[in-house]
Amino acid sequence: MPVRKITDRVHWICSLDAERRLFDELIPLPSGTTYNSYLVRGSVKTALIDGADPGFTDELIGNLDRLGTDRIDYLITNHAEQDHSGSLPVLLDRFPGSRIVATPKCVSFLADMLHVPADRVTAVEDGAILDLGDGELSFTHFPWVHWPETMVTFYKRDRILFPCDLFGSHLAVFDVLPADDPVLLAEAKRYYATIMMPVRSAFAGKLPLLDGLDLEYIAPSHGPVLREPAKMIATYKRWMSDKPENLAVILYVSMHDSTRHMVMRLVSALANRGVRTEVFPLAVGDAGRIAAALVDAATIVLASPTVLGGPHPLAANAAFLANLLKPKARFAAVIGSYEWGGHMVEQVKSLIPSLKCELLGPVLVKGLPRQEDYASLDRLAEEIAARHGTI
Numbered sequence: 592m593p594v595r596k597i598t599d600r601v602h603w604i605c606s607l608d609a610e611r612r613l614f615d616e617l618i619p620l621p622s623g624t625t626y627n628s629y630l631v632r633g634s635v636k637t638a639l640i641d642g643a644d645p646g647f648t649d650e651l652i653g654n655l656d657r658l659g660t661d662r663i664d665y666l667i668t669n670h671a672e673q674d675h676s677g678s679l680p681v682l683l684d685r686f687p688g689s690r691i692v693a694t695p696k697c698v699s700f701l702a703d704m705l706h707v708p709a710d711r712v713t714a715v716e717d718g719a720i721l722d723l724g725d726g727e728l729s730f731t732h733f734p735w736v737h738w739p740e741t742m743v744t745f746y747k748r749d750r751i752l753f754p755c756d757l758f759g760s761h762l763a764v765f766d767v768l769p770a771d772d773p774v775l776l777a778e779a780k781r782y783y784a785t786i787m788m789p790v791r792s793a794f795a796g797k798l799p800l801l802d803g804l805d806l807e808y809i810a811p812s813h814g815p816v817l818r819e820p821a822k823m824i825a826t827y828k829r830w831m832s833d834k835p836e837n838l839a840v841i842l843y844v845s846m847h848d849s850t851r852h853m854v855m856r857l858v859s860a861l862a863n864r865g866v867r868t869e870v871f872p873l874a875v876g877d878a879g880r881i882a883a884a885l886v887d888a889a890t891i892v893l894a895s896p897t898v899l900g901g902p903h904p905l906a907a908n909a910a911f912l913a914n915l916l917k918p919k920a921r922f923a924a925v926i927g928s929y930e931w932g933g934h935m936v937e938q939v940k941s942l943i944p945s946l947k948c949e950l951l952g953p954v955l956v957k958g959l960p961r962q963e964d965y966a967s968l969d970r971l972a973e974e975i976a977a978r979h980g981t982i
């Protein structure tokens with residue numbers, strides 16, 4: 592497990608999980624991930640900020656030993672999810688004088704999920720400060736990033752923000768990168784889309800609190816440490832805003848090409864009207880890439896054949912996922928081919944109650960599309976372009 596000095600007082604201990612390909616048994620991780628821990632050695636007290644996934648506990652302990660860590664006073668736990676907290680039971684045993692420091696809600700989560708002993712935890716209120724001797728850690732409750740018990744930790748002495756999952760990326764890179772690095776940004780967006788977008792309205796009001804901090808680094812719990820952190824905060828504000836871009840995301844599945852012909856016509860018709868499109872075939876789609884595209888989309892088009900009276904199961908799954916992710920899209924449309932009827936539109940509508948979208952169309956075609964069907968798709972493109980003009 593690599594270790595790197597960030598400042599004289601702060602070491603980054605990185606559990607590099609380059610082989611992991613799935614998170615939460617749902618989200619593809621094409622670039623692996625990291626679980627980052629930070630050892631902060633004050634002149635009097637020592638703190639470890641965030642732990643590691645349980646599978647990396649031995650490596651984490653080994654690196655703490657190699658750094659000559661004979662004592663940890665505080666195990667700062669910004670977030671209770673096990674990819675960071677899972678190593679806590681072993682850390683508590685290895686460092687018997689240590690205490691977990693977390694929000695009150697996090698303390699209760701840790702008791703439930705890891706059975707940590709109540710006499711080894713300290714619950715901190717919003718705004719609490721912990722003195723390490725020649726520098727302080729301050730804690731700001733930041734609920735719903737992305738669980739309700741979260742907080743961020745600020746080390747003012749070295750101007751480092753430790754926000755756990757917030758501003759992270761699933762990228763197995765052990766480096767300090769500028770916050771506008773293009774590779775980092777692509778992964779950070781994918782991460783935001785799958786982890787943070789569903790709860791953006793719950794923590795949006797907290798983000799301005801970070802504007803007042805004079806930051807040198809953001810040190811998240813996944814992915815690279817960030818230089819020029821104001822750029823990432825500004826990027827998050829843009830992603831989290833309610834204003835979408837002139838973009839239609841088209842999610843499609845086609846069994847015998849009729850629906851695919853419709854999609855290609857719609858793509859062409861939208862392009863000719865100045866609407867950017869991103870097109871995802873659901874049979875081979877990557878849920879992370881789809882989620883990232885949904886961050887900015889003004890319109891979501893679901894294209895599916897009718898299967899046993901409803902949408903193809905892949906299309907139903909995509910609608911369900913979009914509903915969970917709660918993107919800012921303002922318009923949605925269903926298109927597709929059928930032969931003997933069904934209730935596809937009604938069923939799709941029932942899957943997306945959380946999307947605040949105006950439904951356009953639909954365009955449903957019996958069998959292989961005819962000229963009049965292509966004309967209907969052109970009219971749908973016209974309608975989408977007109978609506979985008981009002982954004």
Ligand code: FEO
Binds near residue numbers: 756812
């Ligand atoms: Fe990286 Fe929500 O845990």
